[in-house]
Amino acid sequence: MRHKGTLSGRLTDGLNVVLLGLLALLMLLPFYYIFVVSFVDAKEFSSSELILWPKNWVSDAYDYILSSKEFIRSMGVTIYVTALGTLVNLVLTATMAYAITRNIWGQRFYVFLVLFTFIFSAGMIPTYLIVKETGLIDSYWSLILPSAINPFNLIVMRQFFMGIPDELSEAAVIDGANDLQIFAKIILPLSKPAIAAFGLFYAVLNWNTYFGAILYLNDPTKWTVQVVLRQLVILNDQDTLASAARDAALAGELPPSETIGMAAILLATLPILAVYPFLQKHFAKGVMLGSVKG
Amino acid sequence: MHPFEGDGTEIQAAPVGAVPKKKGKLTARLWRERYLYLLLLPGLAYFILYRYVPMLGNVIAFQDFSPFQGFLHSDWVGFAHFRKIFSDPEVVRVLGNTLLLSLLQIAFAFPIPIVLTIMLNELRSEKYKRLLQSILYLPHFLSWVVVIGIATIFLKTEGLVNEVLHALFGAEPTAFLQEPGWFMPLLVLEVIWKEAGWGTIMFLAALSGINPSLYEAAVVDGASRWRQIWHITLPGLRSTIVILFILRLGTVLDSGFEQVFLMLNPFTMDIGNVLDTFVYYKGIQQSDFSFGTAVGLFKSIVGLLLILGANKLAKKYGDQGVF
Numbered sequence: 001m002r003h004k005g006t007l008s009g010r011l012t013d014g015l016n017v018v019l020l021g022l023l024a025l026l027m028l029l030p031f032y033y034i035f036v037v038s039f040v041d042a043k044e045f046s047s048s049e050l051i052l053w054p055k056n057w058v059s060d061a062y063d064y065i066l067s068s069k070e071f072i073r074s075m076g077v078t079i080y081v082t083a084l085g086t087l088v089n090l091v092l093t094a095t096m097a098y099a100i101t102r103n104i105w106g107q108r109f110y111v112f113l114v115l116f117t118f119i120f121s122a123g124m125i126p127t128y129l130i131v132k133e134t135g136l137i138d139s140y141w142s143l144i145l146p147s148a149i150n151p152f153n154l155i156v157m158r159q160f161f162m163g164i165p166d167e168l169s170e171a172a173v174i175d176g177a178n179d180l181q182i183f184a185k186i187i188l189p190l191s192k193p194a195i196a197a198f199g200l201f202y203a204v205l206n207w208n209t210y211f212g213a214i215l216y217l218n219d220p221t222k223w224t225v226q227v228v229l230r231q232l233v234i235l236n237d238q239d240t241l242a243s244a245a246r247d248a249a250l251a252g253e254l255p256p257s258e259t260i261g262m263a264a265i266l267l268a269t270l271p272i273l274a275v276y277p278f279l280q281k282h283f284a285k286g287v288m289l290g291s292v293k294g
Numbered sequence: 295m296h297p298f299e300g301d302g303t304e305i306q307a308a309p310v311g312a313v314p315k316k317k318g319k320l321t322a323r324l325w326r327e328r329y330l331y332l333l334l335l336p337g338l339a340y341f342i343l344y345r346y347v348p349m350l351g352n353v354i355a356f357q358d359f360s361p362f363q364g365f366l367h368s369d370w371v372g373f374a375h376f377r378k379i380f381s382d383p384e385v386v387r388v389l390g391n392t393l394l395l396s397l398l399q400i401a402f403a404f405p406i407p408i409v410l411t412i413m414l415n416e417l418r419s420e421k422y423k424r425l426l427q428s429i430l431y432l433p434h435f436l437s438w439v440v441v442i443g444i445a446t447i448f449l450k451t452e453g454l455v456n457e458v459l460h461a462l463f464g465a466e467p468t469a470f471l472q473e474p475g476w477f478m479p480l481l482v483l484e485v486i487w488k489e490a491g492w493g494t495i496m497f498l499a500a501l502s503g504i505n506p507s508l509y510e511a512a513v514v515d516g517a518s519r520w521r522q523i524w525h526i527t528l529p530g531l532r533s534t535i536v537i538l539f540i541l542r543l544g545t546v547l548d549s550g551f552e553q554v555f556l557m558l559n560p561f562t563m564d565i566g567n568v569l570d571t572f573v574y575y576k577g578i579q580q581s582d583f584s585f586g587t588a589v590g591l592f593k594s595i596v597g598l599l600l601i602l603g604a605n606k607l608a609k610k611y612g613d614q615g616v617f
Contacts, residue, residue, distance in 0.1 A: 009519060016416050023410075024429040027491070030444050033454060050457060096337025104327045105320065110338065117345050119544060120598050123590030124551075124570075125577040126351030129361075130344065148340045179329035208437035211552050215578065226439040233443035234556060258447065265443050272435050279435065280428050 038062070038262035045256045060255040061263035068244030071264065073221065074228040077140070081224060082206040085144040089202040090195060092148050097157040098183055111158075117151050124215075131216055142216035143209060143224070150205070153198055160194045161187060197282035200275055207271060225268045233261040355588035368584075375588035385572070385589065392568040395554075396546045398478055403485045404542060407493030408535060412527055414494060415501055416519070430491025438552040441488050445480065446471060472561040481557060485550075500534040501527065536613045544601030547593045569593050 037051055041058040044051065065071050100110045127146060136142035168190070169182045177185070188195070210226040217223065231240040238245055238257055245254070324331070355375055357368040379385050410430070417423045433441065448454050449470040459465040470476045504526065512522050549568040558566045567575075569589060577586020608614070 012519060013416070013418065016413055017422065020410075020413055020417070020426050024426050027429050027433055027487070030448065034444065034447065050454075050461070092337045092340055095333040096340075099330045099334035099337070102327075102330050104330045104334070105323055110334065113338075113341055113346070117341070119601050120349070120594055122345060122348030123352060123587060123594055124573050125583055125587040125590055126348035126354070127344065128578060129351055129354075129583065130348045134343070145340070146344045148344070149337055154337070179327070180332070183329075183333060204435050208435075208439075210437060210439050210556075215574075226437050229439045229443060230556060234439070234446050261443065261447060265440055265447075269436060269440055276432060276435060280431065 034262040034265060038259050038266055040259060042256050042259075045259060060253070061259040062267070064244050064255050064260055065241065065264055065267060067247060068241035070223075070241050070243060071225075071228060071267075074223050074225040075267075077222060078207060078225040081140050081143050081209075082203055084140070085147075085206040086199055086203045088144050088148050089150070089153075089206070090199055093150070093154050093157055093198065093202075094188070094191075094195065095183075096149065097154050098161050098187060101158050101161040102179070114151050114154055128215060137216055138219050138222065139216075140222070143206075143212045146212065146216075147205075147209070150202070153201065157194065157198060160191065164190055193282070197279075200279050200282065203275070204272060204279065229264055229268050232264055236261075352587055352591045352594075354584050355591045357584055359584040359587070361583070371584075375585050376592065378585065379589060379592055387564070388567050388569055388572045391565060392547055392549055392570075395478055395481060395549050395568060398482050399485060400542060400546075402482050403490070404539070406486055406490045408497060408531060410490060411494045411497035411501065411531065412523055414498065415527060416523075427491070427494075430494070432491075433488045434492035436488065438488075438550075438556055441484055442553065442556045445484060449480075471557070472559065474562050474565040477557065477562040477566045481553060484553065484557075496534055496538065497531050500531055504530040533614055536608050540601060540604040540608055543604045544597050546600055547596055 033051075036054055037045070038061050039057045039059065040051055040054045041056065041060060044055055096110075100107055100114070104110075131137065131142055131146055134145075136145060164187060168186055172182050172186055208226065209224070210230070213224045213227045217227075228240055231237045236257060238260075241260075351365070354365050354368065356370060356372060357365065358371050359365060359368045379389075414423055414426065417426075450456075451467040451469050455470070456465075456467040460467065468476075470480065508526050509522060512526060517525065547569055549570050551570040551574065554566060554568050555571050555574065558571060570593075573586045573590045573593075576582045576589070
């Protein structure tokens with residue numbers, strides 16, 4: 001107990017509890033509203049009443065989106081880029097992080113190379129030109145290679161590897177293991193939870209990426225779900241899901257564009273919400289690892 | 295507190311004799327470390343190819359670069375593009391927008407995680423605190439497209455915000471997203487909504503380092519809650535605040551490309567175009583590679599100078615700084 005239980009102390013406590021609760025509600029309310037309205041039918045949507053709970057739940061907006069080639073394809077692209085990208089992220093980050101943990105020749109220089117990118121970045125145009133020169137324009141690799149390593153994650157992972165006691169690898173050296181074997185058979189198995197955490201972080205970054213897709217992909221058939229979402233919701237371009245629009249217009253049952261947008265937002269966010277409990281288990285540890293003195 | 299710091303001490307602790315003097319010894323050492331180099335290579339290649347070669351690519355800021363001639367054969371123009379940065383009224387306006395936005399973000403979005411941290415720290419129930427944290431952190435993991443998509447849905451003329459304002463005050467609908475005056479306040483509010491909760495994580499980590507007996511002693515001495523916050527909690531946050539502030543200063547000319555780009559529309563272009571988006575429109579969309587690069591390089595160099603300057607200043611006034 002840090003405070004005496006005076007009346008004013010308890011009042012302040014209560015106020016604090018309520019205020020924080022309201023703030024948390026502010027984070028959740030948009031989701032609640034989008035969720036309920038995405039299930040509302042066209043008639044109820046066009047009525048002027050405030051919608052707090054649908055009178056009857058319909059999945060028209062979802063049916064519409066899931067019947068569109070464009071949305072399904074963009075989901076497929078995003079899943080592919082996220083899976084492949086995260087694998088590349090993890091392999092490159094873990095191998096380099098381990099190498100610069102060990103006292104190899106030039107180690108200080110390599111660490112400096114990484115840290116310097118924190119305070120000086122090359123800039124959008126030169127990076128774009130290199131991506132172009134390396135032949136990645138309109139290739140999914142343009143979403144993967146230019147962001148293959150997040151320097152912050154690399155440093156945090158290095159910090160983690162440095163925390164593994166040397167005795168373990170020294171014993172393996174005596175048994176005749178080389179550095180590759182030490183990395184694969186001792187370091188990696190010990191780091192499974194950390195690798196899983198970094199994998200989740202990278203996967204979220206890859207899933208959410210928008211910048212790379214508009215910079216490097218010109219071909220609309222390669223759009224990721226974030227690009228489709230922007231066209232649909234922010235630019236209100238109903239041609240984005242042309243295939244579904246055609247069918248729905250023929251059948252004469254086009255859901256309101258707003259409910260389509262809300263349903264699309266939820267579908268594109270579902271994977272993030274699904275992994276969030278796992279993320280949450282890890283991130284407090286992960287971020288703290290980076291902030292605690294090496 | 296920050297990776298830089300840990301690494302700084304670590305680097306200095308590395309043995310001075312680590313680099314062998316004789317060539318033969320070096321070859322032997324490299325051979326001994328060959329597998330580690332094998333592990334290093336892919337990552338190193340990434341840094342060189344996608345981080346450092348583009349840095350060198352900034353030379354095109356001093357050329358009239360044409361992709362057909364390449365940077366070896368393009369004409370050199372010296373500082374002409376940089377002079378244009380300060381003489382072109384459009385760039386000057388964009389620079390002003392960028393600074394105004396950063397100023398607003400620092401004034402309004404930067405302090406909020408600190409206040410939130412103190413409020414969370416005052417909670418008695420650990421369970422409630424953890425529940426709040428998991429809700430407050432969530433928006434950080436959403437994409438900017440989703441956040442601005444949600445904002446678009448709520449703020450359009452027939453959206454929920456206008457509906458509520460009309461019901462409560464009979465207000466006429468406002469086109470918030472097309473209204474230049476609302477552009478920057480909305481950007482700040484979005485950053486607060488998305489990042490305020492996540493921003494507490496560093497500060498809460500700093501607070502976990504405070505010895506609880508300090509608070510107990512303060513209670514014994516009859517210190518009020520506010521005195522405890524002032525004399526124990528805030529000093530415990532000080533070095534983290536300083537470090538994050540230094541890092542924030544280094545990004546004064548960064549506006550967060552995705553957010554601003556997604557919010558911009560023809561109505562808000564005058565007030566909303568910032569250096570990041572300007573570089574994109576000029577350099578990529580209009581293929582003015584050299585000028586776009588010059589503006590980008592100017593931005594990076596100012597950022598570097600600011601971060602080094604702020605770090606020095608922090609050290610002068612007795613804080614640890616970042617490096």
